[in-house]
Amino acid sequence: MKTLCRYGTNRVIHPQGVLPQAASKIDNTMTIYDNELLIKVDTLNIDSASFTQIKQACNANISQMKTMILKIVNDRGKMQNPVTGSGGMLLGYVKEVGKKFPSQPQLNTKIATLVSLSLTPLHIEEIIDINLETDQVKIKGEAILFESGIYTEIPTIMNERVALAALDVAGAPAQVAKLVNQGDTVVIIGAAGKSGILCAYQARKSVGDTGCVIAVVNEPSQITFLENHDICDHIVLADATNAMEVYDKVTNVASTLADVTINVVNVDNTEMGSILITKDDGTVYFFSMATSFTKAALGAEGVKKDVKMLIGNGYTKNHANFTLDLVQNTPRIKQLFEEKYI
Ligand SMILES: NC(=O)c1ccc[n+]([C@@H]2O[C@H](COP(=O)([O-])OP(=O)(O)OC[C@H]3O[C@@H](n4cnc5c(N)ncnc54)[C@H](OP(=O)(O)O)[C@@H]3O)[C@@H](O)[C@H]2O)c1
Secondary structure (H helix, E strand, O other): OOOOOOOHHHHEEEOOOOOOOOEEEOOOOOOOOOOOEEEEEEEEEOHHHHHHHHHHHHOOOHHHHHHOOOHHHHHHOOOOHHHHHHEEEEEEEHHHHHHHOOOOOOOOOOEEEEOHHHOOOEEEEEEEEEEEOOOOEEEEEEEOOOOOEEEEOOOOOOHHHHHHHHHOOHHHHHHHHHHOOOOOEEEOOOOOOOOHHHHHHHHHHOOOOOOOEEEOOOHHHHHHHHHHHOOOEEEEEEOOOOOOHHHHEEEEEEEOOOEEEOOOOOOOOOOOHHHHOEEEEEEEOOOOOOOOHHHHHHHHHOOOOEEEEEEOOOOOHHHHHHHHHHHHHOHHHHHHHHHHOO
């Protein structure tokens, strides 16, 4: 009989001694231990960096993408993209609750997990559909939540796909509320994306009348989109991978460098643009899963920038309620999410 571990290390197959997120393979046998929760899975929300990588590798061919996702899950026992290392989260129904699992939700309660798919034992019976626009994958399958795993019930008043989309990036706007102060200049890189919109909205609210929010986007259509929703003070068209272009265009509209820069893109090589536009003693919040620690650390040193750089922890206290509340009670954000995800 295996000793149960609250972090699920008893399910790690390889390499031994690591936690499930760092493991290359975990046991995805769908028989639960006493301290676990079994979920009947309906939808996977694949992390944007991972989904983008899979989509590009498969030339957006859905059949090839299904094969690639199934192979990853079969090889690893979890949906962790080997290239990006990232996962996502899932929507499903409580199927069985171990007697030592910390909470005892009713069977069939609709829940979303708030821990990454990159550590969640998952078995896929069938991929029913992949939505290329929303990164959501409809499946028949099961997953397991460890004793330490967190989840939230999907509010009955919200559409489940809207809630899933918001919860996937729940940490970002909740962190913005903690990092940004009144009067700050804030730059959001990738502002037209899912977390970008939520962060921009929260930043605008936090900076107040004396502050300024600048959006960086990479397509002209995204300028119109953000203008229509009246979320930012300035919108700049720049390729976030081109550090000097970002620097030149942001400093052209801003009266000062940024107090806080939020990086919410889904591609590599955007560290330096974020660092250059941030003032000394300012903060860069790297929520993007495509962030490289090495590029950020050595790059900041290389340009003599004394900036605080935060790894975008997906969790912060009360993040799920904060973000669901933001979407549900802000009519223009709610409408925007409903248009995209329903
Ligand atoms: N830290 C965490 O716990 C956590 C949790 C969830 C997600 N994430 C990560 O957070 C990031 C954002 O997620 P999301 O769901 O908000 O993604 P998203 O909706 O796909 O948004 C990403 C945005 O970045 C833009 N972008 C891509 N390349 C760009 C470039 N070169 N220059 C400027 N903008 C560019 C995209 O524009 P196009 O649409 O034109 O490409 C899109 O608007 C991803 O890296 C994701 O993996 C982190």
